[in-house]
Amino acid sequence: MGLIARTIEATGTPTVALNGLKDIAEKVRPPRTVHLKWPFGHPLGEPGNRAQQLVVIYYALLALYDVLAPGVILEPGWRWRRERYVEPHDWRMP
Amino acid sequence: MTTNNQDSLLHLLYQGVGQVFSRSPALARLWGSTFNALRFGETPFAAMRTPLDRARIALITTGGVHTVDQQPYDMNDPRGDPTFRAIPADIARDQLTITHDYYDHRDAEKDLNILFPLELFRELEQLQIIGSLATCYSFMGHIKPPYVETLLCTTAPQAAGMLKQDRVDAVLLTPA
Numbered sequence: 001m002g003l004i005a006r007t008i009e010a011t012g013t014p015t016v017a018l019n020g021l022k023d024i025a026e027k028v029r030p031p032r033t034v035h036l037k038w039p040f041g042h043p044l045g046e047p048g049n050r051a052q053q054l055v056v057i058y059y060a061l062l063a064l065y066d067v068l069a070p071g072v073i074l075e076p077g078w079r080w081r082r083e084r085y086v087e088p089h090d091w092r093m094p
Numbered sequence: 095m096t097t098n099n100q101d102s103l104l105h106l107l108y109q110g111v112g113q114v115f116s117r118s119p120a121l122a123r124l125w126g127s128t129f130n131a132l133r134f135g136e137t138p139f140a141a142m143r144t145p146l147d148r149a150r151i152a153l154i155t156t157g158g159v160h161t162v163d164q165q166p167y168d169m170n171d172p173r174g175d176p177t178f179r180a181i182p183a184d185i186a187r188d189q190l191t192i193t194h195d196y197y198d199h200r201d202a203e204k205d206l207n208i209l210f211p212l213e214l215f216r217e218l219e220q221l222q223i224i225g226s227l228a229t230c231y232s233f234m235g236h237i238k239p240p241y242v243e244t245l246l247c248t249t250a251p252q253a254a255g256m257l258k259q260d261r262v263d264a265v266l267l268t269p270a
Binding site (some may be wrong): 017047071076 | 115117119124131133136137138145200205206214222233245246250253254257262264265266267269
């Protein structure tokens, strides 16, 4: 997936990639990565957990504006379960 | 052993390993630390200049999503399938399915937003939080040589060109 992100970014379109395997992101170096240590098949979290999914989306969209250097890997450190997620209400980006 | 038999055995092996990794993120990470991924020094970078409420966003997943009318990804070739499918932004959930034998996608079938958050982005579009949701794309992220080259030289550039043509401002990519 990092290879696809790199190819798109090279045409001038900004990308942000969710990632579950940091070692691979460190090698491939996608332009912007949000790393979450969550199981395969669950890049945005648990089924039915709308707040968790929206928090991940918000964070990834924010990375589009906040990351100013190529190859940055962000690690919010959220737990897969037993984390309290609150649906974002203010979506204004810097 | 015939090539077909070898391919079948490899498919079974990858399928089994993928299911184990789906259940054990720690094992998956161990595998990831030894995986012989392509290494790059330089990274392309394009600054995000469009405000979010005017931005045209596309989603791309490598989770093997496709419409029920599209040809499924090739599960007979253990080297994977480097092709991609265009997913209309307004497609109904019941018109989407997943073909990807190398991870456990039962939860994603229950709630596709955990893999390919099309419905959530449609909400963001309706709320004018994003400008618009563009046509999205899906790949099947189990790609081995010689298809890595096909991906890099042919199919990923094709998708990138389609995104440009559609005036997409930014892309969110989600893995399997």
